[in-house]
Amino acid sequence: MLDLLRGLGVRFLNWLEALGRASFLWVNAMAGLPRWTDVGLVIKQIYNVGFLSLVIIVLSAFSIGAVIALQFYTQLARFGAQDAVGLGLALVVLRELGPVVTALLFAGRAGSALTAEIGLMKTTEQLSSMEMMGVDPLRRIVAPRIWAGIISVPTLTLIFNMVAVFGGFIVAVEWLGADPGGFWSGMQDVVELWEDLGKGMLKSVAFAVLVTWVAVFQGYDSPPTAEGMSMATTRTVVISSVLILASDFLLTLVLYGDF
Amino acid sequence: MRMRTVEISVGAFVLAGILALVFLAVQVSGVSLRESEESYTVTARFDDVSGLRVRSKVSMAGVTIGRVRDIAVDTEWGDAIVYLEIFGAPGSLTADTSAQVLTEGILGARYISLAPGADEEMLDEGDEITETQGALVLENLIGEFLTNLGD
Numbered sequence: 001m002l003d004l005l006r007g008l009g010v011r012f013l014n015w016l017e018a019l020g021r022a023s024f025l026w027v028n029a030m031a032g033l034p035r036w037t038d039v040g041l042v043i044k045q046i047y048n049v050g051f052l053s054l055v056i057i058v059l060s061a062f063s064i065g066a067v068i069a070l071q072f073y074t075q076l077a078r079f080g081a082q083d084a085v086g087l088g089l090a091l092v093v094l095r096e097l098g099p100v101v102t103a104l105l106f107a108g109r110a111g112s113a114l115t116a117e118i119g120l121m122k123t124t125e126q127l128s129s130m131e132m133m134g135v136d137p138l139r140r141i142v143a144p145r146i147w148a149g150i151i152s153v154p155t156l157t158l159i160f161n162m163v164a165v166f167g168g169f170i171v172a173v174e175w176l177g178a179d180p181g182g183f184w185s186g187m188q189d190v191v192e193l194w195e196d197l198g199k200g201m202l203k204s205v206a207f208a209v210l211v212t213w214v215a216v217f218q219g220y221d222s223p224p225t226a227e228g229m230s231m232a233t234t235r236t237v238v239i240s241s242v243l244i245l246a247s248d249f250l251l252t253l254v255l256y257g258d259f
Numbered sequence: 260m261r262m263r264t265v266e267i268s269v270g271a272f273v274l275a276g277i278l279a280l281v282f283l284a285v286q287v288s289g290v291s292l293r294e295s296e297e298s299y300t301v302t303a304r305f306d307d308v309s310g311l312r313v314r315s316k317v318s319m320a321g322v323t324i325g326r327v328r329d330i331a332v333d334t335e336w337g338d339a340i341v342y343l344e345i346f347g348a349p350g351s352l353t354a355d356t357s358a359q360v361l362t363e364g365i366l367g368a369r370y371i372s373l374a375p376g377a378d379e380e381m382l383d384e385g386d387e388i389t390e391t392q393g394a395l396v397l398e399n400l401i402g403e404f405l406t407n408l409g410d
Contacts, residue, residue, distance in 0.1 A: 044262075044265060046269045046273075047268055051268045051269060054272065156276075159279045165287055188287070196288065197288055
C-alpha cells in the first residue's frame, strides 16, 4: 500500500518536473523579441510544417465537407429543409471541425516530424555542439519552429475551412441538386465574422501553441536512444491530440458559454 | 536556388491563407459594406417578443430592411422595448407604420415585419412605432381557448 502511494507520488513529481521543464523551454525559447535575422529560419520551417501539410489538409477538408453535406442533406431533406445544409455545414466547420481537425492532422503530420527532428539533433549531439559554439539552440532551433507552427496552423485552418465549404457545395448543390441561392444566403444570414470565424481562429491559435510546444518539448526532452525517440514521437501525437480535444471543450465553454 | 523555391512556396501558402480568409469573410459570413452605410434606429414596444433575438431580421413585404439592434424590458409596464436598426436614411417609413413579430421557417426563427401606413409624417431617428402586435405564444392561445370553452 505504502509502495503504491510512494509510486504515485514519484510519478506525480516526475510529471510536475516535466511540466516545469517544458515551461522553462517555452519561455526561454520565446523570450526576447524575434530578431530579423531569424525570419529566414522561420520561413524555412513554415515550408516544412505548413506548406508540406497542404496536401493532407486539402484532401481531408474536401472529404469532411463532402460527407457533412451528404449527411445534412439526407436528414434535412426529410423536413424539406435542404436550404439549411449550407448554414449547418458552415457553422460546424468554422466553429469546430476546422480548427480541431486541422490541429489533429498537424500534430500527426508535422508535430511528430518536429519531435523526431529535434530528438535526432539531440541524439547526434548537434544541440550540444551548437552550445559549444555559443549559439543558443533554443533561439536557433526551437523558437523558429514554434513561430512557424503559430503562423501555419491558423493559415491551414483557413484553407481547411474554405475547402470544406467548397466540398460541401460540390456535393449539396452540384451533385444532390440543392438550391445554390439558399445554400449561400442561408450561410451568410447566420454566420458571423467574429462570432464564428474569429472565435474558430482563436481556437486554432491556441491549438498551434499547444501542439508545437508538446512536439518541441518531447523532442528536446527525449532520451538520446532509438527507443527513447520512438516513444517521444508517439507521445507527441497522443498528448497533443488529447490536449487539443480537452482544450477544445474548455475553449468552447469560455468562448461560447452563456454565463 | 533551393531557398528560392522554399520562399516561393511559403509565399503561395500565405497567399492561399489570405485568399481563404477573404473567401470566408465575404462568401461564407456575408460581410457586406452595408454596415458602414447609413442607418437609423426606431423603437417599438411589444407585449411579448418571445423568441426574438438581437440581429433578427426586420423586413417589409418579405424584404430585409433592417436588424434588431437591442431588446430591453420595461418592468413598470411589463412590455418589451425593441430597438430596430433600419438601413438607409430616415424618411423611408411612415409615422403610422405597424410592426408585428412573426415566425419564419420550420425552426421558428422570429422576425419583425413592418407594414407601412398612410401618414404623411415619416419616422425619424429615435421615434417609436406605436402600432405593434407581439409574438403569438402557443400556450397563451391554448389557455385562452380553454377559458372560452369553459364559458
